[in-house]
Amino acid sequence: MEPIRYVDALNNKYGAMGFPPYQWSENDTAPWTPLTKPLADCTVAMLVSGGISHCTAAPFDPDARNDHRVDEVDPATPTDQYQIHDSYYDHTDAGRDLNCIFPVDRLAELAASGEIGAVAGRHWSGFMGRTYNRSKVINESAPAFTEELRADGVDLLIAIPA
Amino acid sequence: MGLVARVVEEMGIPTVTVSTGRDITALVRPPRSLFVNFPMGNTFGRAGDGDMQTTILRAALDFAVTATEPGILVDYPEPWQDQFEYFAGETTPEAIARQKKK
Numbered sequence: 001m002e003p004i005r006y007v008d009a010l011n012n013k014y015g016a017m018g019f020p021p022y023q024w025s026e027n028d029t030a031p032w033t034p035l036t037k038p039l040a041d042c043t044v045a046m047l048v049s050g051g052i053s054h055c056t057a058a059p060f061d062p063d064a065r066n067d068h069r070v071d072e073v074d075p076a077t078p079t080d081q082y083q084i085h086d087s088y089y090d091h092t093d094a095g096r097d098l099n100c101i102f103p104v105d106r107l108a109e110l111a112a113s114g115e116i117g118a119v120a121g122r123h124w125s126g127f128m129g130r131t132y133n134r135s136k137v138i139n140e141s142a143p144a145f146t147e148e149l150r151a152d153g154v155d156l157l158i159a160i161p162a
Numbered sequence: 163m164g165l166v167a168r169v170v171e172e173m174g175i176p177t178v179t180v181s182t183g184r185d186i187t188a189l190v191r192p193p194r195s196l197f198v199n200f201p202m203g204n205t206f207g208r209a210g211d212g213d214m215q216t217t218i219l220r221a222a223l224d225f226a227v228t229a230t231e232p233g234i235l236v237d238y239p240e241p242w243q244d245q246f247e248y249f250a251g252e253t254t255p256e257a258i259a260r261q262k263k264k
Contacts, residue, residue, distance in 0.1 A: 001245060003184035003199055009248040017258045025165055027191040030233030031172040035226050044223070049163045050203070063260050087251040089202035097209035106206070106215045116223065127166050134165060142169035149175055156226055157170055158219075159179040159192065160205055161163035 025134060035156060037117075042155040044111075045120035047145075048102045050094065050162035051086030052125045060125075062087040066133050068141040070126025072148075075104055075119050086128070089162050101162055120152045164190030178226040180205050180218070188235055195235040196222050201246045 011021045035042070051060040053071055061067060062085050079098040084091045094101040104123060111119045124145070131137055149157060164187060167177040171193040179192040182202045187195045198205055198218060207214035221238060229236075251257075 001199070001241065003197070004246075004248050005185050006183040006202075006248070007185050007189070009250075013250055024186055024189045026189045027168070027233070030191045030193045031168055032193055032232035033171050033174050033176045035176040039223055039227060047163070047166065087257075088249075089251075090249045091203050093209040094203050099212065099215045100204050100206055100209055103206045103215045103219050106212065106219045109216065110219070110223070115220070127163055131165075137165050138169055142166045143173065145166065146170045146173045146175060149170065150173075154175055156223075157167070157175055157177045158222055159163055159167040159170075159177055161179065161181055161183065161187075162202055162205065 022130070037155055039116050039156075040114055041117045043118045043120050043153050044107060044116050044156045044158065045123055045149060045152065045154045046102065046104070046107065046158045046160060047124040047127070048160040048162065049127045050084065050089065050091065050101050050125070050160070051128060052082055052084050052094075052098070052102055055081050055083050059083055059085040060128060061085070064128060065130045066136075067128045067131075068126070068136065069128070070124055070141070070145055073104075073123040073125050075108065075121075075123050077104075079105060086162065101160060107158075117155070120149075120154050122148070122152055124148075164192040164195075167192040176226060178222050178229075180222045184235075184237075191233045191235075193232055193234075194226060194229045196225050196238055197235060198238040200242045202249060204242070
């Protein structure tokens, strides 16, 4: 089937609520850092934006705007120890099996079998949608986040928008 | 999220984005995007289907190795088995009022 047109769907939804049309960033080019190591030597981290937090942490606010919160996620946490608070997507399946959207167990298996070098010391959850102050993401939140990845020796980040 | 991937990449760490929103990803243009035409929330497949989850995760990792062109977007070849639609979430007046307050 044809991919869902989210730009139209989201603007119809929020336009009906009285919000102005959301202007996604449009880029003609992209930055590039080559992956120079084989996967078997790479430390890999994941970042998900689906309102997923440890049960011991505060829930994400599904109605928030400009929420720059990003949580550290302990990769060793069992997948039934998470809560999901997000109104953007149907997380019925993810609530039953977190790996549908945030495949922490699957990545751990690939590390155990040697397909990747290691799972990073921390995964990440945050950068929820409806961010209107994007210059703050570009100039503050994302660079600070990148420093955390560097501290963990991350060679590759898997980013999972939701 | 695509913006974050761009910054991380700019600062020297390779990224691969696994997306279920093709049009948004094409606009924002992360460095490497694997589009999976599954419902949002099922990026790596179905609950309890570990094999499918591993297959898609492995496809993302392999793509991080093979991609050579900044801004590349490739389509994961397998379709979702059922028709699915945009998930509008809560659209009750109460939910709308709550969102407007913020």
